Amino acid sequence: MKNFELPQLPERTVKTRENGLTMVMDKGLSLRQAADLVGASDEYIDIVKLGFGTSLITKELDKKLAFYHEAGIKTYFGGTLFEAFIVRDMFDAYRSLVSKYKMECVEVSDGSIQMPHDQKCRYINELSRDFIVLSEVGSKEEGIMIRPNLWISMMNKELECGAWKVIAEARESGTVGIYRPNGNAHVALVNKILKNVPQDKILWEAPNKSQQAWFISLLGANVNLGNIAPDDVIPLETLRIGLRGDTFQQFMPKKAAEQNSGD
Template sequence: MDYLDLPQRTSGERTYGLTSIIDLGTSIGELTHILEDYSSFIDIAKIGIGSAYVTPILQKKIDLYKQFGIKPYCGGTLFEKCYYQNKLPQYLRSLTDLGIEWVEVSNGTIDIPLHERLKLISEIKQDFHVIAEVGSKDSGDNLTVFEWVNEMKQLLDAGSEYVITEGRDSGTSGIYEDNGQIKSNLIHQLVEEVDYMKIIFEAPTPKQQMYFINLLGANVNVGNVKISEVLVLETQRCGLRSETFFVEEQGCKLPL
């Protein structure tokens, strides 16, 4: 069908308007069926938490994502585990062997000082594309707005191609209160200070996704999307859900 006037979506190998899904154990058979139908809606696939380390036939899963033009990478928890155990060289070599070209640098579980993360990014970017995450998985560990903005800017300047706002797969930390409420004042400040096309907002629930679509438009970057809900998200982006009925390509940038 092609007769409605809808927000113009980016397509092909997108640089913004990204949908990043979280894979927490999708079987190869199920994944194959999903990608056959919906791969055009997915840009990035995070093998969530540290599950890549124990995923059976991981190579087959990585190859399948790449076959459909989707960029796979491992969750930041695995990066942090390797950093904590001084195993980052082995970790990076294993990514190369798997054909993974993207690395997440995060500090959601352990405190890796900003200067250390910047140093790591400057080194890792020589061989990989880097995504850096800002924020903690501990809902009681709150950065100030200045710290959020400062970290994002420095991480991008160091060579990160995107910065991710921590939200967990539950949407209860980082840019969210522990009850899932969005920290709207923080979000508005971030998009005023940082190029939001370089921010991937973790938004695991439809309610959270709709907030960002209404605020920033159909082509906002959204992460931690459940793989079973990519069609719902694309429907929301196109203004085909009541809550996003009046969405525009660029969004309204007004308080919601």
């Protein structure tokens, strides 16, 4: 929806879409906050992740999920909750849980526990028979750097096993995985991944504005971005279409850009 016309903006994909996704992180929104989020931003939100284990103690969880589902927003529990069940040898209980809450998606991750990759792939394969699977690659621990070739092989293998998208880990802080402790991207790592994994199959966690702008500048308006804060959904959409200073020059109409450069 646009309140008025402004020509020559980048073309955005529309829901239901395969690229240009925005995944929002719900870290315990109240029912009223969830309703407000949907009311203000539903057409820009593709997926909501109920972060880590917050779903265990969130009040009125059923009603909140209903708001999201009725708005055409996919939902899933964060990967840390999946790992909490796995480490307790409760995979079947986890499957029952996501079915009980009518989750369309699940996340399979191993960022907090040690898990053989073959085992992770078996979970992806099995869950993909009944759910849309997002698999997360990368450690949540600071200082742990996975070799680029290993990132690439794990991502491709997980896609082969049935993952819909692979998530490039950054945590909600944006300081691990594909980012350095100062929040800057591991540029060489990202570029190597992009050369070997289909771009539209990757969802880049980018909780901070500078990270969102960096990926939009690199890959365009329809890059898949995740771990977006609820209050940042509309600001992110304006970044995507060049209506904030960080991406304004990139998406300026050609004639205006030439005039602005003095040519």
